[in-house]
């Protein structure tokens with residue numbers, strides 16, 4: 001074989017492998033190789049193409065990054081078959097009517113079989129393939145002509161650039177929805193916030209904004225996915241005879257279809273599926289706004305035909321709206337455990353997403369300014385999942401003449417202490433500390449909560465009562481509460497009082513991590529509390545640790561270390577801990593003692609490729625031995641593990657005189673420490 005032929009063969013093999021891995025990862029949601037192996041093949045392909053630019057093909061998996069151009073407008077594409085819209089139903093009765101109309105038109109008494117699919121909240125897209133290659137991707141537009149967004153569409157990993165298999169129609173048009181999964185939307189908005197840029201209101205807008213970018217390299221960085229729901233142009237001989245069968249076929253050709261798709265019978269099956277999905281809606285990784293029901297048999301679909309621009313054989317049964325309009329009656333300021341003063345909108349109650357909402361968080365003053373929100377404004381409120389309802393936007397045309405500007409209070413609404421806003425921070429805080437009843441109450445509620453000291457029966461309302469009645473003012477006071485003091489309180493009988501005192505008594509021996517978590521140190525959540533407990537093994541060692549030592553703990557950076565350090569230097573915190581100990585609270589040491597974590601306090605860096613394990617495995621092994629694993633080499637690095645093809649990190653370690661071990665040395669170290 002010539003050199004050229006060998007390169008071409010390797011390029012083809014690499015592309016095929018990567019396409020296959022992409023299909024498993026993005027379409028089937030079932031990764032078939034570890035990330036490192038995928039990355040290795042991709043790097044090899046990029047290098048080989050860079051050395052042989054004449055051999056780069058348009059459908060190579062490397063060509064998805066989106067060349068950074070700035071188009072000025074999108075060309076028009078006429079749809080060979082119009083892109084239809086769907087009729088909507090908003091009640092069971094309207095669904096009943098739909099099913100009855102279908103049976104009447106078919107002149108059939110038989111129960112109809114329906115294909116049921118979640119209706120994704122995104123943008124409709126039509127993808128045209130000729131001879132198995134993607135020719136263009138177009139938006140719906142007015143249904144007859146849309147915009148050519150091929151350059152952007154090509155960057156989505158769940159859209160095949162060429163079809164899988166060999167048996168596909170010469171011309172194929174697959175239609176579906178482009179959407180942004182909830183997690184990707186959160187990440188994108190966090191990133192935009194950190195960069196000081198405008199965030200998106202919801203995943204749908206984020207998907208639309210990302211897909212209609214004039215610069216495809218921006219689209220390429222956005223977490224967009226495509227899910228197919230119909231085939232518009234195809235030689236019928238290539239297609240099965242049902243809607244569900246057709247989608248399964250489309251999946252074979254390389255497209256993601258909705259894993260929740262199901263076939264049911266009759267209206268009862270449809271309504272059962274609808275309710276099931278409504279329950280499941282908040283747990284799905286993407287947003288849906290209803291269910292689409294389609295007559296499953298394609299011959300019956302043909303018989304039913306269309307009316308205006310919607311098919312008679314399909315309907316979208318919408319879920320209750322998640323965005324509604326209401327009015328801001330007032331804006332109040334709440335004080336949290338850490339003193340954060342948070343504005344909350346008190347709303348004219350509205351029914352949204354299945355519940356009545358009368359409050360929405362406004363986060364901080366920056367958010368109020370961004371929204372330009374006044375008391376009295378008409379606003380759009382959004383409730384998605386079980387997150388706190390948000391104010392999405394103000395409707396300025398509806399602002400009443402008596403609307404008032406919202407200002408940050410200068411003193412705490414609970415204790416009257418000064419409210420301060422540190423420069424550069426969005427959050428304003430009450431300076432009252434534990435003098436502030438709101439902060440005390442929140443600190444005690446957190447201390448008693450299930451994941452912390454787990455004091456059964458000590459709920460939020462009872463904590464408020466105990467503080468308001470002057471029976472407790474700190475968490476240590478809980479352990480000298482008497483039954484007779486509690487029994488007289490509102491809705492507290494003798495039995496409940498006995499149970500509460502027993503529960504408080506039973507909480508005296510928490511695991512160390514729970515005790516640390518219960519203290520309510522800023523930025524110390526459960527995971528950090530566990531890492532601190534595991535690393536230090538005892539509260540005293542943690543209390544005495546300096547900033548450098550704290551940062552040796554996994555996932556503890558300078559900010560968290562600063563909060564922990566400062567917490568243990570406040571006299572009132574030390575007094576509270578002492579009082580707790582005096583009153584019989586003592587923690588259980590972690591099961592793995594520091595002595596069994598021989599690499600505690602050491603920082604390792606992994607670089608290059610290891611042959612015997614993945615990088616994640618190596619990291620987990622090191623962390624189990626107590627080491628912190630960092631991504632970069634510095635003077636603080638204890639040791640660098642250098643696999644094959646290690647690069648700049650190895651050079652830097654050598655220049656700093658840091659200990660370096662190769663894979664053999666690393667395995668020997670693990671064996672030795674495992675004992």
Ligand code: 5U1
Nearest residue numbers: 084085117118119229230292314
């Ligand atoms: N899941 C799904 N969404 N959706 C939207 N199926 C579906 N079908 C549609 C639309 C507009 O139209 C069909 C008539 C092809």
